[in-house]
Amino acid sequence: MRRWLFAPRTGGFLVFLVLAVALPFVLPNAFFLDVAILALFNASICVGLNLLIGYAGQISLGHAGFLGIGAYASAILTGTFGWPAPLALAAGAAASGLLAFAVARPILRLRGHYLAMATLGLGVIVSIVANTERELTGGPDGMAVEPLSFAGFVVEGEAAWYWLALVLLAATVWLTINLVDSPLGRGLRAVHGSEVAARACGVDTDRYKVIAFTVSAVYASVVGSLGAHYVGFITPADAGFMRSVEYVTMVVLGGMASTFGAVVGAVILTALPQLLSSFQDYEHLVFGLILMLTMIFLPRGVVPSCAALFRRRRAP
Amino acid sequence: MGVEFLQFLLSGLTVGATYALVGLGFWIIHTACGVINFAQGEFVMLGGMATAAFLGLGMPLPVAIMLALAVAVVAGLLLERLAVEPTRNGSVVTLIIITIGASIFFRGLVQVVLDKDFHPLPAFSGEEPILIGGAAVMPQSLWVVGATAAVVLGLWLFFEHSLHGKAVRAAAANLLAARLCGIRVRFVLLLSFGMSALLGAIAGVLIAPISATYYEVGIMLGLKGFCAAMLGGLRSGWGPVVGGLVLGVVEAMGAGYLASAYKDAVAFVIILLVLMFMPRGLLGRGARSERV
Amino acid sequence: MNVLEVRGLSRAFGGVHAVRELSFAVAEGTVHSLIGPNGAGKTTVFNLISGIYAPSAGQVYLGGAEITDLAAHRRAALGLARTFQNLQVFANMTALENVLVGLHMRLDMGLLPQLLRSPALRGREREARAEARELMRFAGVERYADAFPASMPFGALKRLEIARAVASRPRLLLLDEPAAGLNQTETEDIDLLIRKIGDSGVTVLLVEHDMRLVMKISDRILVLDNGRKLGEGTPAEVRRDPQVIAAYLGAAALGPKAGDIHAE
Numbered sequence A: 001m002r003r004w005l006f007a008p009r010t011g012g013f014l015v016f017l018v019l020a021v022a023l024p025f026v027l028p029n030a031f032f033l034d035v036a037i038l039a040l041f042n043a044s045i046c047v048g049l050n051l052l053i054g055y056a057g058q059i060s061l062g063h064a065g066f067l068g069i070g071a072y073a074s075a076i077l078t079g080t081f082g083w084p085a086p087l088a089l090a091a092g093a094a095a096s097g098l099l100a101f102a103v104a105r106p107i108l109r110l111r112g113h114y115l116a117m118a119t120l121g122l123g124v125i126v127s128i129v130a131n132t133e134r135e136l137t138g139g140p141d142g143m144a145v146e147p148l149s150f151a152g153f154v155v156e157g158e159a160a161w162y163w164l165a166l167v168l169l170a171a172t173v174w175l176t177i178n179l180v181d182s183p184l185g186r187g188l189r190a191v192h193g194s195e196v197a198a199r200a201c202g203v204d205t206d207r208y209k210v211i212a213f214t215v216s217a218v219y220a221s222v223v224g225s226l227g228a229h230y231v232g233f234i235t236p237a238d239a240g241f242m243r244s245v246e247y248v249t250m251v252v253l254g255g256m257a258s259t260f261g262a263v264v265g266a267v268i269l270t271a272l273p274q275l276l277s278s279f280q281d282y283e284h285l286v287f288g289l290i291l292m293l294t295m296i297f298l299p300r301g302v303v304p305s306c307a308a309l310f311r312r313r314r315a316p
Numbered sequence B: 001m002g003v004e005f006l007q008f009l010l011s012g013l014t015v016g017a018t019y020a021l022v023g024l025g026f027w028i029i030h031t032a033c034g035v036i037n038f039a040q041g042e043f044v045m046l047g048g049m050a051t052a053a054f055l056g057l058g059m060p061l062p063v064a065i066m067l068a069l070a071v072a073v074v075a076g077l078l079l080e081r082l083a084v085e086p087t088r089n090g091s092v093v094t095l096i097i098i099t100i101g102a103s104i105f106f107r108g109l110v111q112v113v114l115d116k117d118f119h120p121l122p123a124f125s126g127e128e129p130i131l132i133g134g135a136a137v138m139p140q141s142l143w144v145v146g147a148t149a150a151v152v153l154g155l156w157l158f159f160e161h162s163l164h165g166k167a168v169r170a171a172a173a174n175l176l177a178a179r180l181c182g183i184r185v186r187f188v189l190l191l192s193f194g195m196s197a198l199l200g201a202i203a204g205v206l207i208a209p210i211s212a213t214y215y216e217v218g219i220m221l222g223l224k225g226f227c228a229a230m231l232g233g234l235r236s237g238w239g240p241v242v243g244g245l246v247l248g249v250v251e252a253m254g255a256g257y258l259a260s261a262y263k264d265a266v267a268f269v270i271i272l273l274v275l276m277f278m279p280r281g282l283l284g285r286g287a288r289s290e291r292v
Numbered sequence C: 001m002n003v004l005e006v007r008g009l010s011r012a013f014g015g016v017h018a019v020r021e022l023s024f025a026v027a028e029g030t031v032h033s034l035i036g037p038n039g040a041g042k043t044t045v046f047n048l049i050s051g052i053y054a055p056s057a058g059q060v061y062l063g064g065a066e067i068t069d070l071a072a073h074r075r076a077a078l079g080l081a082r083t084f085q086n087l088q089v090f091a092n093m094t095a096l097e098n099v100l101v102g103l104h105m106r107l108d109m110g111l112l113p114q115l116l117r118s119p120a121l122r123g124r125e126r127e128a129r130a131e132a133r134e135l136m137r138f139a140g141v142e143r144y145a146d147a148f149p150a151s152m153p154f155g156a157l158k159r160l161e162i163a164r165a166v167a168s169r170p171r172l173l174l175l176d177e178p179a180a181g182l183n184q185t186e187t188e189d190i191d192l193l194i195r196k197i198g199d200s201g202v203t204v205l206l207v208e209h210d211m212r213l214v215m216k217i218s219d220r221i222l223v224l225d226n227g228r229k230l231g232e233g234t235p236a237e238v239r240r241d242p243q244v245i246a247a248y249l250g251a252a253a254l255g256p257k258a259g260d261i262h263a264e
């Protein structure tokens, strides 16, 4: 029991669960709960994205595109065509998955800045389509999204959404922690460590990269659908370049190749702009500054840097 | 074919020239230290916005332009010294995030110090269109293309024939060897950031009379410049120039003959196709296979 | 029986002909060495055999089956393993996990059991970890099991790569300069390790500049110069071959202290 409790895998997960379950009871009002829900959704996306960036070592600057595909699929299919929400969500996920799968092989042959450019282009194209196809998407003004309902049951109110988002994140974290420590997860990390060595060890690196890319894309799409239902409104900016950058920043700021780092990064960067909004016009200035300072002084990310500090304290 | 085609070609070359300038900014910094500077577009924005601001203070256009270029260069130097230099050995992703942070910071700064409005600059020499083969050309377009050609020529002379230029290329080829030869690598870095800020700002000043400038104008221009650099390849300075011009022309043709609503998408579709099917860029060897 | 056979293998990089019309065979259960001056094309031969590069001409056979067009990971599955001249350890994983990647092919299973960490997977993981520790002990690096490569000495990293390569239970092991950069004692340890590997039935193809090690350990030696085969035979034959002496070994190599021809 003790070992189970103190193993980073299980123990860390437990701490996270306790904190998250206690949170709604200490938050002063609905505004904070709203921020918390958004943070949970973002954290789910980042945990999935971290699989690709942190573990497999492949950058994506276009992930919001997949999020947008999910969000718009849900909005359009439920709103305009009257599909049931789960079916719309699945359709969006399938579309994202197919797109990701189709482009993954040629794109993931690229490295570094070339990969950054290709993924960036993919995301930007999605947001331009959303901007342009006014009749379907409402263009730059965005469109309303119906509440999430299924078989007569409607998810309503902040509390319900909080628990939904939490269950989703908890499941994601749990599955990811398992995956990272499995043969498949080690294969992914080996791709990051040295692609040639991974291949020489029998890892089908191309396939693994495709899997990581597709899984994280499908994942972003699903969360995009849910998030759209929750917020009730989407715009092309939700699929845009800056949004993609935000997700990557969350992952890197929290700490690459650390599942809890991705969660922490998402929470910080979701809450920060809300807190900074009291600075009004200075918001962007302060945000950019914080981003640069964190990366200069904690280049490995918040969680790994703090963990290293903690270890150094304990071991004299 | 005919007049319409010529019209699209000329406007494509104009826009393409600005992409080329922005792309060259990416290339210089990438050559000197392997970093892709995502704040490159903000230098473009700074050039245009600062010119507009100095004009607003009642300065004559040439003075305002000179001061604006100086502002952008200072911004570039500060970015290198304060944010890039301390993380020289960071990973690619870390540096990407830092330069993105810088771009958000610059936008925030301009938004606070100046404003969020659109500012059209006055054209340098009037708005009377000139007819070339039946196609109407704004004098400003000639300024853009001419200034770009001058900049490219200047850069070529600098990199091929000046000692500093050779130092930058040497540092790019082999950092350690360059250091052993007595090249001050820190100076090279500073120089490259200053130069690419200057290029970006020149592009910003040139294009502002054609499409008004505002605090977010650098986002799309920066991305297009990055496209141009990647399209032509980063191995030589000709890459971004060719890439930029090709991109500008194809974009103008696409918007003219196909769907103008998708004008902005053209660049990204092209770059995706090129990267997927010619991963080495138009001018040769981009993504090298790793050597073990 | 030949484990490996190479026929007319060539590869050029731009104008550089790194390997030209090379043919040779490696018999089962032997230690076969590939020697030659810097830039002779030894590493390129390894890259061609293991599928990192595609040849411009020629064929490669493993255990009689042609593998010339097979992807690198498929070759690994057929029993080919290698180490790298410039270390290619996974810096983002612990030493033990590095070795576990070597066991990868025997562990991979469906996605679902891995996501859910099924009992079957847990059992196999436990066994795999025990086996990986055993392999680390075999290579003499067991005390670094939970260390990250950044904190390990160079010599230990070289052995870690060998442990990782052996983990897949290969038929043929390619070792690219396992003793490069090691001191005298470390080199002797590597010598012992290679012998142990050879004794366990694994065929070894070795690239090494340390002539004393090569002469002591090899059953056969192939001399490469400028991408071409210059000579081949037992250590005694190669030592006598006038062409080899002229081109590569030099008179000094024949003396008693002929150890290191390493030119760095």
Ligand SMILES: Nc1ncnc2c1ncn2[C@@H]1O[C@H](COP(=O)(O)OP(=O)(O)OP(=O)(O)O)[C@@H](O)[C@H]1O
Pocket (backbone or CB within 6 Å): B290, B291, B292, C013, C016, C017, C018, C036, C037, C038, C039, C040, C041, C042, C043, C044, C045, C085
């Ligand atoms: N990926 C590559 N791209 C271009 N040239 C290459 C590549 N790999 C090898 N070469 C060239 O092929 C030739 C043979 O190189 P190789 O690395 O095979 O030599 P080697 O015998 O292993 O030398 P060393 O003893 O120094 O390791 C050299 O001229 C080298 O420059």
Ligand SMILES: [Mg+2]
Pocket (backbone or CB within 6 Å): C042, C043, C044, C085
């Ligand atoms: Mg070699």
